[in-house]
Amino acid sequence: MPGLALPSLLAGLLLLGGCDTANKNTQEQTTADKPSDSALQDSTKANLEPAAKGEEQPPAGKLPDGVRPKAYRLDLTLDPRQDRFHGQVEIDIDIDNPTDHIWMHGNNIDVTHIEALLPGDTGKQKAEDKIVAAHYRQMLDSGVVRVDFAGGVPAGELTLRIHYNAPFDKNLAGLFKVEEQGDAYALAKSESIQARRFLPGFDEPGLKATYDISLTIPKGYVAIGNAPEIGRSDVEGGLEKVTFAQTRPMSTYLLSLAVGPFDVVERPAIPANKYRKQALPLRGFARKGRGDDLKYILDVTPQMLRIFEEQLQRPYPFKKLDIVAAPQWPSGATELSAAITYREERILVEGDEPAPGLRLALLGVHAHEIAHMWFGNLVTPPWWDDLWLKEGFATWGTPLALTIMEPDGGHDLNAAVSAIRAMKLDSLASTRAIREPITDNNDIRNAYDAITYSKSLGVIHMVDEYFGADTFRPALGRYIETFADGVADSPDFYKVIGEETNSPQLTDTFRTFVEQKGVPQLDLTFDCSTQGDAKIRVKQKRYKPLGSPIQEVGQRWSIPFCMRASNGVSQCEFLTESEQTVDVSGGECPKWVMPNVDGSGYYRFNLKEKHWQSLLAQFDNLSPTERLSLIDSAFAAFEAGNLKPAVLTEVIRLAASADKRQVVEAPLSNLSKYTAHYVDPKQAEYWRAFLSKLYSGRLEALQQQSDADSQLLYSRLIGFLALEGKNQEARKTLRDKAEQFTGFRQPRNADALDSDLYEAALTVAVQDSGKEFLNHLIKVRGELDDPRFESASASAIGRVTDPAQLDTIHSLALSDKLGSREAFGLIQNALAEPALQDRNWQWLQDNFSRVVNKIPEQWRRDTPRFAAHFCDQNSLQQVQMLFTQQQKLVPGYERALAQTEEGINLCMALKEKGQALAAELK
Ligand SMILES: [Zn+2]
Missing domain, CATH: 2.60.40.1910 (Immunoglobulin-like)
Incomplete structure (x- = not known):
């Protein structure tokens, strides 16, 4: 590892040495950007060139106006078996004013050649374009680039031509590479600002352009783009070149470039209808050998798509629909235009029918992503402060579509639960407004929270209910039509909705809830x-x-x-x-x-x-x-x-005996918090007796019922009773299931446990079945090709309660046996387990840079949330100290830290009341 870091460090020092005129601020920033710890890989850090004295400071957030891309022609060689990729891009841009430089994006990209082509006199051939030499410099760690033109360029059109190469990322950011069952896959995770790691360009949602993409890939491999494939031709060296049709105008964050030996599942085209003139080709992609597991999601897709087309009275906007099950995808799913990409465990279903919890999650995520094809992909927010215009509406569209599919499915209750969950975050002083200025690239990812998704859902639902679907929804359709293929911000939205509904109160409701924090x-x-x-x-x-x-x-x-x-x-x-x-x-x-x-x-x-x-x-x-x-x-x-x-x-008693699952579950998260923090050892016995009395009878009755909601409630309650209530009967049931399922001291029974119970059952077994079970589980993880099991078992392993096992789990967390998301889950759970919280915290402090280097890059800013389960002054101070010392490793951490600190303070402030509640049950 140090061997890797050295060349990069040397290169950085050389560059700094060559720029002795650097002003103080930039120099400090640049020095700060250098890894302080040799464990950080060089592939995650770029060589920066600071601004010269008197030079314009690079924009930390949105790029300056006046430069707009119109078209990209991208030609890349992507071989997932290699460590790097290379190619060239031509970008046609419009420039409003003559200039000697422009700002754009590029992160850790080696640009080997860059030039600008100015069109010759009107009507003449391209061959007469004038070539202007250009110089490319990455100025900020967040991927802000300055391009200088020798002698300047006039206002008008020009084409940038860039030759470059870059490494495949290893932390699931940008164009990353994963290996599964001996095969390598390359996948592009562009949202939010990761496209700049594989494409020098204008990496902002509002800067939409068309794309003509061709990829040179290993012969016989699959390539998945945003537009249909239109050609393939052999290239020497066992490669072939795949060409895709031109896309609609699109933002960089929606780019799909996936290459690997995928299984391809062709489905009959989704027939044309009243809104869409052409039948729509539908395909599924999964890693080699897993194509059959796409059956469930492909079966439900045509109906779901039709529902959105009918509700919005607008056609699906793209020429094909690909469903991609991506190994180790860092988000649950991403709405890449016409190539929706999911973390494989969210959508792959072995056999005909998924477990109820998996099924609900699958339908929910799928409806959300399909809604995005209009909300976000066709009509796009110009900047991240209007993220709610895509995420809020996709979240709101989900229960809407699912309720049409399954009127009695309880999807309205799930939506209500989600909005209420947002209120918990919205109760903090440190919460965000749905719409809040974002002035720094490092703050963008913080907008992806329950406020943007679930508070927006709650607010849109409130408006839809109060003013009536007949008023609101046609106006929404009009908004989509008005801004199709373009961008719209909140003022644009308010204006169209206000005009169409002629209800100023409706616009006032949106404004006051969207622009203000709090419940x-x-x-x-x-x-x-x-x-x-x-x-x-x-x-x-x-x-x-x-x-x-x-x-x-x-x-x-x-x-x-x-x-x-x-x-x-x-x-x-x-x-x-x-x-x-x-x-x-x-x-x-x-x-x-x-x-x-x-x-x-x-x-x-x-x-x-x-x-x-x-x-x-x-x-x-x-x-x-x-x-x-x-x-x-x-x-x-x-x-x-x-x-x-x-x-x-x-209230707690009434909820426990309610008929609907979601109502019974509603108090559980608060009860978990009270159990962990306010029940002192003297009260523990009757507190647990109270919990058992509340839910044991219910649990028994649920065992006799076979409907999906009863099964789901059973899974939730038995997990709660076993882990929070320490109910011995519940623990034994789960432990037995986990031992049978994993074949611990017996032949393996794959039917003993469904995936909804993986985490609870494995957690109990990790805690109760001794060191042998832990070692057995670690072995089984490596043998079963079941991503849901791998993820749940990593989280379960974090919950060990025997101090003698800590060394095993700590070294596992940082080893290659665990993927980066799984490591995050293990560590998060280790810090949630009261028994060994302090020892795990000490380990985190001692190994912080290694942990940061292990977990997915887009989650690093969330590391303060590892401390979310603390409830005392001393721990609070340690958390503050850790992030004061290590902040440079986790840019954008401020929001998560502020919310964690406030959560700890609120937890302490409730202590007296919480204890009074426990005492009430004597
Ligand atoms: Zn979304």
Whole structure:
């Protein structure tokens, strides 16, 4: 490893030595960019050239206006069996003003030749183009490049021609290479700003252009691009050149360049319909030998595509649809145009029917990615601060499409659960607004959070419900039509939606929820002082838990508010003031009020204790989504210090006996937190007895039921009881399953465990079946070709509780036996396990640079979240110290650190209340 780093370090020093005029800031930055630790590979670091004195500083975020790419012609030789790739690109660009330099992107690319071609006089041939010498310099670690032109270039069109080569990445970023079962595959993960690792260009979502791509690859290999393949011809050296048709205008983050010995599964074309004139070719790709496992996803694809075309009344925008199951893909899935690429374990299904949890996840991710073909790919946000316009709408489109496919599938509840999960993050002072300026490349990835995805889902759902699908959805279709093949930001969206619906309140709702952080909290009080003229007073403010640093600054939202009272009437009011009064229909003083009809409002509510009691008496009469809203509001009120433990206990009991899976599961994450932090050893026994009493009977009943939701709930509850409740019966059941499935001291039984239970069962066995089981599991991991098992077993191994096994798991984490995502899972779980948290933390501190070097590059900024399970002052200080010392290794870490620190502080602030809750159960 040091041997690898040395040449790069030397090259860097030489460059620095040659640039003695570098100004202080840049020099500091450049020095900071050098690896401080020889364990860092040179392939992850570029040789930078600092700005000369007086030279314009490189843009840390968006590129300056005035330079736009129109077309790329890319010709690459990609042989996944090699360590590097090479080729050339020509980029036609428009320049608004004469200049001697432009800014573009390129990261760790060796440019061997660059020149600009200026068109000759109008009407003349290309051969008469004037060639201008150019110089290419990477200025920032994030891949910002300056290109200088000798003598300058005029305004107008020019073509950049660049010859280059670069290494295949080994940390799943950019054009990376993986080996599976002895075969090598090359895959491009471009989102967000990784295309610049394999393509010098203009790597911003708003800078769309057409692409003509040809790839020279090993003969007989498959190449997957964004457009249909139109030609293949032999090249010497056992290679062949594959040419693809020209794409529609497209952003760099959507580029697909996948090469390898993939299985190809051809399906009948999806027939033309009212919206699409041509039949659509459909194919699936999986690594060699796994093509049959694509059957399930390919079977559901035509129907899903049709649903989106019908809902949006717009055709699918591309000429083919490829579904790619990619080994070790770093994200769950990525919506590469017409070549949607998934982490293989998310979509490959052995046999005919997936386990229920896998099936739900598969359908969810697939619907999300198909929705992107319109939201993001056809209409694109110009910059990452408008990420919600693609991610929010794809997330919202998912339950919409799935509910049409399966009306009773509970997809509306899953959507409600997702929006409520976002409220947890949105309760922090350090949360983001859905739309917030992003001025630095290192901050881009932080926008991929529950706020962008799930809060957006909640807000869009609220608007759709309140203003009506008939108003909102046609306007959405019009927005897509208006900006097709182009870009649209939030103001563009507000404008079209406002004009089309003619509802200024609708636009105000979007604006106030999208541009402001936080969850609105509605406090309701009954005013029945005048006979026959009952009123409900509603105050709005930002939700704030105990210990929160959130300042009251009079934040206001435009809230579509709907309540239902005991008279059975639902009433809606548009709330814009800090306090508003709603006249109760009929004037009678209501016995109870449900302040969030159908749970479709993105807000929390609180009531006086007696009104909580009367609402809880109606729990069984509320709709399932209303119950989810109630449970969330009750926990939120408790954690803000505004609800007594006795009332919360009643909510927990009611949820446990509800009929819908999602309602039963709703309190589990809070209960896990309370179990870990607030139950002292003296209380542990009756706390566990309480949990067992809550769920054991239910678990037994579920065993008799065969429907998917019952099976899912069974998996979730048995895992919870075994791991949080330390329920011995549950642990024995899981341990037996894990031992049978892995063939521990017995012949292997592959049917003993379905994939939904992998992690819980393996965790229990790792903790209870001794050192022999751990060694056995590590061996079995290497033998089974089952990515879901590999991932779950890595996480389970992290949860060992015997200190004598720590050395084994620590060396495994950093070894080649574990992929980079799996290593992340192991370490994350090791730090979540209370028994050995401190020892694991010490190991992380001692090995931080090695850990960073092991895990996927796009997750490095999230390393502060390894500390998310701490709840004490001393640990908090250690976390702060570690990241003060090591911040250079994890650019963009600030957001994750701030949220982790705040989470630890809030956890400490709730201690007294949490202990009171545990005491309540005596
Ligand atoms: Zn997405």
